[in-house]
Amino acid sequence: MSNLRPDLAAIAAMIRPGTRVLDVGCGDGVLLEHLVQTKGVDGRGIELSQQNVNACVARGLSVMQGDADTDLSEYPSGAFDAVILSNTIQATEQPRLVLEHLLRIGRRTAVSLPNFGYWKVRMALLATGRMPRTKNLDYSWFDTPNIHLCTLSDFLDLTRLCDASVVEAHALNEKGESRAMDTGTLNSGRLGGPNLTAPGAIFLLKKEATQTPAG
């Protein structure tokens, strides 16, 4: 019955039933509603757009109008089993701070992002000498909301800076279909082929070491 976009379906597959989930940048709530209805999660959202928040409220979801860059600090540590940041990190002002908050708030953090290292992006820059515009990133450089674009390798580096390890990861193709990546390779700091071949990816992360609450 689910008409969920394939990349969202891949995130949904990472979420365990009956858990507490925070979707940061939840848009019109389509993923959150899916999780509430099919997995019985206790779902919450944060969304910047007024119109989207209203759409979420109309779906019966609990969503705070707010900004990931400023509002995450107000959430207590370990408050959620899983935190989702879907296709949003590249639009935040402080991606590292946001990721650190996500890893603090959630015991697991699912992040999906576009890959600026995708071969078509690289080719576009090489061939035209201008900032690439692709299907996923269809903006001019001067009006794009995506102010912190990165490659998958760059993102993997950031996760290591934040002391996070990869629990699960999927490379996405242009249709949004996902293919599992080897976490052993990722956790040794290498991304490999998908940094060139995948237009996007999803990572399920957890904070390493430091004490996490039991249960």
Next chain:
Amino acid sequence: MSEAPKFLRPVTAPAADVGHAVTFGPGQPLTLDCGKTLSPFTVAYTTSGTLNAAKSNAVLLCHALTGDQFVASTNPVTGKPGWWTVMVGPGMPIDTDRFFVICANVIGGCMGTTGPAENDPATGKPYGLSFPLVTVRDMVRAQAMLVEHLGISKLLAVVGGSMGGMQALQWAASYPDRVRGVMPIACAARHSAQNIAFHEVGRQAIMADPDWQGGEYQLQGTTPSKGLAVARMAAHITYLSEAALQRKFGRNLQNREALSFQFAPDFQIESYLHHQGASFVDRFDANSYLYITRAMDYFDLAADHDGHLAAAFGTNAPRFCIISFTSDWLFPTAESKSIAHALNAVAANVSFVEIKSDKGHDAFLLDEPEMFGAVRGFLNALGGA
């Protein structure tokens, strides 16, 4: 049990529905926060829509400081339309084709519910200042008795703006099991120092009017119209925004080509405030204004729980949808957000919406499509759950 309400002022719109009133007799006193009890007491209210067989579609609307129970129907005393006709009615966001809408005049009010202008049965004279101080919690206690009287064990929602929002919050804190969803709009969990300050200016204006007569103006046959008008004028400024005032009035002159070099109103904004003050005294009781502003000043939900707002809401809290407006400087967004954070801390189901508007605090009474969308969506989701 149900009776016709008695109004202080004559009915000027004879065709209008006067609504209902219920008097709770000596067996059902209202226990007040100040330690006193009020008995007997009357609650005047209106309803619209039809209560369904399961009694599950009742929505209680709570009015603001100077509002009353005539939320969607013509006010029989003023002859003017209800104060929230943009929100409530058939097919409207609070849809009376689907919901049974109840709105009651608050305790301390002056539109048929017991307040300081009513006669004290013990003396046969108006209560005046012998009326006990009431709180927002007392207002909500009286509403809960009304709701019970109507045979409704659980409200679908409590919705209100400004002081009405305070009542909605108090409902969630006092009766979490008796309401499924609450919508506090343009309000706060406590009245700020600035807000108390404005109220005190208003009260002092009333009490400085010689016609106030120490609160016994009814016995003396006077009306402190000037004081009450000044109170309303000062308060009205706080309901608007600088941008809205500038847009609406600017420095435009009223009915003149040049400055008069006198103190008669030169500017449109002066004339507007004079009109607001003058029309207010025709419909509102000065002592009621003192009592209700005091109730708002005393409102501090966290104070009832050792300063912890989160503790005001238990784990059984109803669903929340909190709305604020960007240009509301009387109840700024930060106040609404702090309520949302307290609710998040107890893992309550809370949504928070900040609506862009330059209309100030009064935006909640005006045509704000995004607010309508949020209200409609929230009620529909509650109704379908």
